[in-house]
Amino acid sequence: MTIEVTQENLIKRLGPGRHLIVTDANVEAYYGKRFPGMDRFVIAPGEVSKSIETYERLIAYMQEKGMTRGDYLIALGGGVVGDLTGFAASTYMRGVPYINIPTTLLAMVDSSVGGKTGINMGNAKNAIGSFYNPTDIWLDVGFLETLPKREFASGMAEIIKYAIGFDPEMIQQIQAMDWPFDEMKNNREHIEALIIKSIAIKEKVVEDDFRDSGNRQKLNFGHTLGHAIEAYYGFKTYTHGEAVAIGMAYQLKQANQLGRLSDSAYETCMALFNKFNLPVDLRVPDHICGVAWHVAKDKKRKATHIHTIQLEKLGQLQIIPVDFTVFIDNLGCDLKIKI
Ligand code: NAD
Numbered sequence: 001m002t003i004e005v006t007q008e009n010l011i012k013r014l015g016p017g018r019h020l021i022v023t024d025a026n027v028e029a030y031y032g033k034r035f036p037g038m039d040r041f042v043i044a045p046g047e048v049s050k051s052i053e054t055y056e057r058l059i060a061y062m063q064e065k066g067m068t069r070g071d072y073l074i075a076l077g078g079g080v081v082g083d084l085t086g087f088a089a090s091t092y093m094r095g096v097p098y099i100n101i102p103t104t105l106l107a108m109v110d111s112s113v114g115g116k117t118g119i120n121m122g123n124a125k126n127a128i129g130s131f132y133n134p135t136d137i138w139l140d141v142g143f144l145e146t147l148p149k150r151e152f153a154s155g156m157a158e159i160i161k162y163a164i165g166f167d168p169e170m171i172q173q174i175q176a177m178d179w180p181f182d183e184m185k186n187n188r189e190h191i192e193a194l195i196i197k198s199i200a201i202k203e204k205v206v207e208d209d210f211r212d213s214g215n216r217q218k219l220n221f222g223h224t225l226g227h228a229i230e231a232y233y234g235f236k237t238y239t240h241g242e243a244v245a246i247g248m249a250y251q252l253k254q255a256n257q258l259g260r261l262s263d264s265a266y267e268t269c270m271a272l273f274n275k276f277n278l279p280v281d282l283r284v285p286d287h288i289c290g291v292a293w294h295v296a297k298d299k300k301r302k303a304t305h306i307h308t309i310q311l312e313k314l315g316q317l318q319i320i321p322v323d324f325t326v327f328i329d330n331l332g333c334d335l336k337i338k339i
């Protein structure tokens, strides 16, 4: 629900208890003072905190504080904070309630919806996790005012995914956005509308397929390559949204070259990525073969095939199983990988 996130509103919602806000140092610096009377567990910003070590420290802190099943965790931050907090909430004493307050655009449209929580094991992304829904998700677009432009663009990559893959009417709204903007208020209406539409799409798809077996895979458009790109570069070079943009761009390029996707649809998509300065290729294009190797380990690979998600036309995605060697070949690589 759309709400102004204040300490007063939180306390009103939660009632008395040993509630704990989990946040990262950047969000704490901007917004910590909004919650002077609430306990906060502050983690280092970035993917590095989706780790067993941080998880262990958080659980130890909850224990020390004497939290029980009636107490809430509150995730105040981006996808990293949300994934870690959700996982801690789902496992501490077999589950405590938590409230998710996403502060990045990516977290608002993607990671806060769908019930996936998790932490990484080395470079193995989300190797440990659970399906666990927050009690509430509080949406306050005001947080985006302080979000760095690059992080904003990262969230736009996911919004572009929803637009081109599920609801082409969103495309005009994205095209009409003022970018780069100095003040959120110039864009607030467009952004709020796009976020609400994106969440509705994700909720609908997830509701139909909670355990990620069929249609939900379509939400992974661009993500097979995207996740592999993130892993290949140790989660440092590209943001999640940038990696996913490159992943989508590769799929779109192939579909266009194979005559499955029209030139005009292809160009519309590319223009959207360009608008937000999102990358559509790797800075070192040859690295794609190293990335392809990571795909081999991707959890979506079944036997000799991987399930690729391809755009047939704007608003229509298809799940197409592709022989792994063909997939590699289409990327222009000649890998002799044992399958
Ligand atoms: P993030 O949480 O690392 O946040 C990005 C950066 O923005 C951080 O430096 C953070 O400190 C800063 N930040 C956050 N809010 C801010 C604000 N309001 N003002 C200023 N700075 C702010 O990254 P993210 O892009 O939000 O999330 C990425 C993570 O989400 C990845 O770990 C990814 O795997 C995960 N994810 C999960 C799901 C899911 O379904 N659970 C889906 C997509 C992504």
Ligand code: ZN
Residues within 6 Å of the ligand: 110, 158, 223, 240, 244
């Ligand atoms: Zn994503």
